[in-house]
Amino acid sequence: MNLEAYQRILDDLKLDTDKKYLSLQMPIDGFDLNERKIFSHFHDAQGSRYWFRSKDGRYDSIGIKFQESIKRDKYSAEVLEEQKTSLFQKIQQVAVKDGMASSLGLFGGTRFDDKDTTDEWNDFGMVEFHLPKWQFDLANSELFYTVRTDEVDLDEILIDISDKLREIGAITPEPAQAPEVHMMKDIFPEEWKALVDEALGVLDDTDFRKIVLARQRLLTFKAQADPLYLLDRLNDESGTYTIYYEKGQSIFISKSPEKLFDIKDGVLRTNAIAGSAERTGVEATDEQQKAFLLNDEKNRYEHELVRESIVQNLEPYTEDIEFAEGPAILSNRYIYHLHTPISAKLAEDASLFALLDAIHPTPAVGGMPKDKARDYIMENEYGTRGLYAAPLGMIHENDDSEFVVSIRSMLLNSKSATLFAGCGIVRGSSSEKEHEETRIKFTPMLNVLGVEPE
Numbered sequence: 001m002n003l004e005a006y007q008r009i010l011d012d013l014k015l016d017t018d019k020k021y022l023s024l025q026m027p028i029d030g031f032d033l034n035e036r037k038i039f040s041h042f043h044d045a046q047g048s049r050y051w052f053r054s055k056d057g058r059y060d061s062i063g064i065k066f067q068e069s070i071k072r073d074k075y076s077a078e079v080l081e082e083q084k085t086s087l088f089q090k091i092q093q094v095a096v097k098d099g100m101a102s103s104l105g106l107f108g109g110t111r112f113d114d115k116d117t118t119d120e121w122n123d124f125g126m127v128e129f130h131l132p133k134w135q136f137d138l139a140n141s142e143l144f145y146t147v148r149t150d151e152v153d154l155d156e157i158l159i160d161i162s163d164k165l166r167e168i169g170a171i172t173p174e175p176a177q178a179p180e181v182h183m184m185k186d187i188f189p190e191e192w193k194a195l196v197d198e199a200l201g202v203l204d205d206t207d208f209r210k211i212v213l214a215r216q217r218l219l220t221f222k223a224q225a226d227p228l229y230l231l232d233r234l235n236d237e238s239g240t241y242t243i244y245y246e247k248g249q250s251i252f253i254s255k256s257p258e259k260l261f262d263i264k265d266g267v268l269r270t271n272a273i274a275g276s277a278e279r280t281g282v283e284a285t286d287e288q289q290k291a292f293l294l295n296d297e298k299n300r301y302e303h304e305l306v307r308e309s310i311v312q313n314l315e316p317y318t319e320d321i322e323f324a325e326g327p328a329i330l331s332n333r334y335i336y337h338l339h340t341p342i343s344a345k346l347a348e349d350a351s352l353f354a355l356l357d358a359i360h361p362t363p364a365v366g367g368m369p370k371d372k373a374r375d376y377i378m379e380n381e382y383g384t385r386g387l388y389a390a391p392l393g394m395i396h397e398n399d400d401s402e403f404v405v406s407i408r409s410m411l412l413n414s415k416s417a418t419l420f421a422g423c424g425i426v427r428g429s430s431s432e433k434e435h436e437e438t439r440i441k442f443t444p445m446l447n448v449l450g451v452e453p454e
């Protein structure tokens with residue numbers, strides 16, 4: 001950080017007082033920062049923080065203190081586009097140096113559906129994207145510091161920021177303790193199996209082809225879980241996304257293997273993921289598991305439904321859709337999936353929020369046909385999905401973006417955690433096997449909580 005050179009840029013800057021915010025972009029490579037130190041330093045901002053790290057490392061972004069948010073109670077692509085445009089218009093963006101790598105982003109997403117609830121999801125709105133005061137881009141070692149133009153002092157700001165960064169860099173946080181589990185139980189396990197059997201009946205009798213049904217496991221703790229412990233544990237599983245999202249009194253966490261889509265320079269990339277087999281950790285067995293998955297008719301059928309449906313949903317917004325003919329194996333720590341990468345060039349007039357609406361929920365987490373499956377889930381599943389299986393991620397002014405399907409996830413409120421896991425029900429599924437598959441899918445979140453899976 002070359003403070004003198006950056007100060008010269010600010011000395012020449014004309015502060016635009018018509019804008020509400022000034023957002024300064026600066027390198028932070030001279031400071032020894034990580035998520036643990038940053039969260040530890042900003043503990044007072046609990047309830048207004050996020051960490052988002054993508055699978056391929058393009059994003060490793062931490063946001064502290066939401067300054068302003070795009071919010072809606074009902075999803076409307078048009079209104080959200082307008083809100084996004086008008087939020088970015090309120091910001092004077094200044095880079096203290098040329099040629100920096102990243103751009104200011106908003107973090108957030110939507111709930112799975114608009115089921116009206118007054119329950120444990122209350123802290124998270126239907127649609128919310130946040131502009132944080134501090135946005136650390138750890139992937140590129142850059143910081144976006146966003147303040148109100150009527151509060152900024154251009155002579156002091158750089159010194160204040162660098163003092164703060166030095167202070168954060170010097171922190172050695174205490175080792176954090178796992179939450180002590182008081183009770184762990186599955187929510188309505190038998191009723192869930194009965195619901196799967198009922199859904200199988202519906203699949204036989206109608207044009208329904210797939211319904212994804214999720215269930216929950218509840219854990220209670222002796223005391224509230226320590227965010228620093230959870231952050232440490234989130235580093236434990238590579239090859240997945242990391243979402244850690246605090247809002248009000250709640251924390252939502254996901255270790256999803258599944259990208260919804262990303263957009264860079266007008267090209268959209270997504271993938272079909274469906275079809276699962278346990279990864280045991282025993283090499284010979286795991287080779288058999290993979291071979292089984294690649295050749296199993298039910299899993300292949302389920303996978304093709306998902307791929308077909310994604311391609312169909314993308315068609316109105318894209319040109320030149322490309323994907324491989326057959327699926328490959330996606331290996332996660334506890335589970336294998338079938339997956340097919342898909343890419344397409346975005347049409348000139350494609351809108352980000354319209355695309356989001358068109359793609360979500362993919363049949364990997366909703367079903368087919370999409371709208372009927374969503375209604376079936378809303379009416380029949382126990383509880384509310386909220387952010388489980390919902391799209392969460394980062395968006396930018398130019399529509400570059402990345403969204404995750406927030407599965408392998410949980411909600412923490414006060415002294416409890418609710419874990420979510422679902423699986424695709426197609427003709428030929430068995431409620432016992434699906435119950436077992438969802439049990440395996442709880443493992444990543446149990447691992448984050450430091451709880452041995454049974």
Ligand SMILES: C=C(O[C@@H]1C=C(C(=O)O)C=C[C@H]1O)C(=O)O
Binds near residue numbers: 212258273365421441
């Ligand atoms: C719905 C979940 O997982 C989804 C369902 C899958 C399946 O049924 O085979 C596989 C991967 C995910 O797309 C979940 O983990 O909760």
